[in-house]
Amino acid sequence: MRFKPFSRKQRLALEWWALPETSSYDAVICDGAVRSGKTLCMSLGFVLWAAASFDGTSFAVCGKTITSLRRNVITPLLQTLRSLGFSCEEKTSRNYADISLDGVGCNRFYFFGGKDEGSAALIQGMTLGGVLLDEVALMPRSFVEQAIARCSLPGSRLWFNCNPEHPGHWFYREWICRRQEKNALYLHFTMKDNPSLTENIRRRYERLYSGAFYERFVLGKWTQTGGLVYPMFKKSLHVGEPPSACSEYRISCDYGTVNPSSFGLWGRCGEVWYRLREYYYDARREGLSRTDEEHYRELCALAGDLPVKTVIIDPSAASMIACIERHGRFRVIRADNRVLVGIQRTGEALSAGKIRISPACTDILREFTLYCWDEGACSDAPKKEHDHAMDDMRYFVMAELAQNGADCFFAASTRRVSAVKRKEG
Ligand SMILES: Nc1ncnc2c1ncn2[C@@H]1O[C@H](COP(=O)(O)OP(=O)(O)OP(=O)(O)O)[C@@H](O)[C@H]1O
Numbered sequence: 001m002r003f004k005p006f007s008r009k010q011r012l013a014l015e016w017w018a019l020p021e022t023s024s025y026d027a028v029i030c031d032g033a034v035r036s037g038k039t040l041c042m043s044l045g046f047v048l049w050a051a052a053s054f055d056g057t058s059f060a061v062c063g064k065t066i067t068s069l070r071r072n073v074i075t076p077l078l079q080t081l082r083s084l085g086f087s088c089e090e091k092t093s094r095n096y097a098d099i100s101l102d103g104v105g106c107n108r109f110y111f112f113g114g115k116d117e118g119s120a121a122l123i124q125g126m127t128l129g130g131v132l133l134d135e136v137a138l139m140p141r142s143f144v145e146q147a148i149a150r151c152s153l154p155g156s157r158l159w160f161n162c163n164p165e166h167p168g169h170w171f172y173r174e175w176i177c178r179r180q181e182k183n184a185l186y187l188h189f190t191m192k193d194n195p196s197l198t199e200n201i202r203r204r205y206e207r208l209y210s211g212a213f214y215e216r217f218v219l220g221k222w223t224q225t226g227g228l229v230y231p232m233f234k235k236s237l238h239v240g241e242p243p244s245a246c247s248e249y250r251i252s253c254d255y256g257t258v259n260p261s262s263f264g265l266w267g268r269c270g271e272v273w274y275r276l277r278e279y280y281y282d283a284r285r286e287g288l289s290r291t292d293e294e295h296y297r298e299l300c301a302l303a304g305d306l307p308v309k310t311v312i313i314d315p316s317a318a319s320m321i322a323c324i325e326r327h328g329r330f331r332v333i334r335a336d337n338r339v340l341v342g343i344q345r346t347g348e349a350l351s352a353g354k355i356r357i358s359p360a361c362t363d364i365l366r367e368f369t370l371y372c373w374d375e376g377a378c379s380d381a382p383k384k385e386h387d388h389a390m391d392d393m394r395y396f397v398m399a400e401l402a403q404n405g406a407d408c409f410f411a412a413s414t415r416r417v418s419a420v421k422r423k424e425g
């Protein structure tokens with residue numbers, strides 16, 4: 001791997017333990033923007049510090065899950081260490097690696113996924129010289145506290161990094177706000193601290209996020225969600241007459257019996273999905289609830305004679321799912337109902353111009369102007385109102401467009417390359 005000269009923040013994250021002005025800290029916390037170069041320097045610094053300070057000692061390297069840890073941290077780290085002359089013997093099946101330099105002094109690094117089931121039990125009982133927690137704000141507090149409690153050896157230190165979350169998050173309150181009491185060095189990163197990001201890429205990230213997610217992922221601030229959930233939605237950009245024919249179709253459903261049911265018909269035109277028509281039935285407003293069969297008839301009417309094969313539906317709508325499956329016309333996809341990830345992906349899809357709404361879809365257009373965050377909540381949560389078309393759209397995005405912004409970009413580029421190749425062929 002070719003490195004650009006490290007930025008000042010990156011050098012600090014690498015070497016703080018060896019510098020006279022920072023070596024007395026017991027911990028380091030790097031937070032801030034996405035892709036700002038935190039993990040690379042921290043993981044390298046962690047192994048260098050361990051090699052300089054200990055021999056025959058165990059350490060823990062923890063990520064959100066073992067899979068994400070291997071992909072984002074371990075694989076690039078071991079590659080880099082080998083190129084620097086370290087010997088790294090990885091025991092993949094047992095989740096550890098023995099790392100030594102010049103054949104003298106060897107430490108063992110155990111790998112953990114903080115969110116993986118049983119991970120707190122696995123780390124329990126170990127004695128560690130240090131722990132690196134990558135993406136610490138995404139791990140359960142119980143796991144993080146267990147990992148910290150394992151660091152009982154003299155000279156042990158704690159290494160944390162994360163992207164910001166809600167300011168009520170326990171890690172922010174316990175560690176970032178109380179960093180002096182904890183004797184922790186705090187390094188705040190922005191994208192400018194990563195010398196490998198070009199101006200163009202930085203601008204692309206800036207375009208991808210808005211609202212609280214912009215503040216968090218681009219500016220790196222611990223910001224409360226507030227106001228509209230989709231502030232990037234603009235009539236001038238996102239509302240438009242759909243084309244007369246689309247290449248493929250889907251229907252997404254948020255099903256309610258007392259609450260409204262909202263179904264959206266989506267059609268794909270190139271890289272853009274249009275919401276063509278919708279069905280929105282509010283039993284309270286109408287004073288009359290509808291049976292599953294009646295909703296099913298409306299679903300069929302929404303599809304009309306278009307070749308709609310797939311219906312994406314709220315996984316908790318068991319009776320409606322059974323009803324759709326009984327009729328056998330549509331294939332059912334049970335939606336991924338993770339609210340915050342879904343909101344983030346939907347926001348990215350809107351910002352990237354991948355979703356447009358026909359002016360005929362008046363209920364979703366109304367909800368865009370009313371769907372807002374619950375500012376009284378102590379963690380990120382949208383208010384549970386004006387959220388029915390919002391939910392069916394989110395299910396649709398999670399099923400069809402649920403890669404993160406960067407992945408969407410690369411997927412689009414790959415499709416373009418294949419199209420060019422087909423033409424050439
Ligand atoms: N000095 C550098 N030279 C070359 N590449 C770098 C350098 N610093 C960082 N990178 C690369 O930039 C990308 C982002 O770095 P890294 O994963 O460390 O950022 P991060 O702040 O941890 O991001 P996230 O918050 O998204 O986890 C990685 O591919 C990394 O290898």
Ligand SMILES: [Mg+2]
Nearest residue numbers: 038039040134
């Ligand atoms: Mg990282």
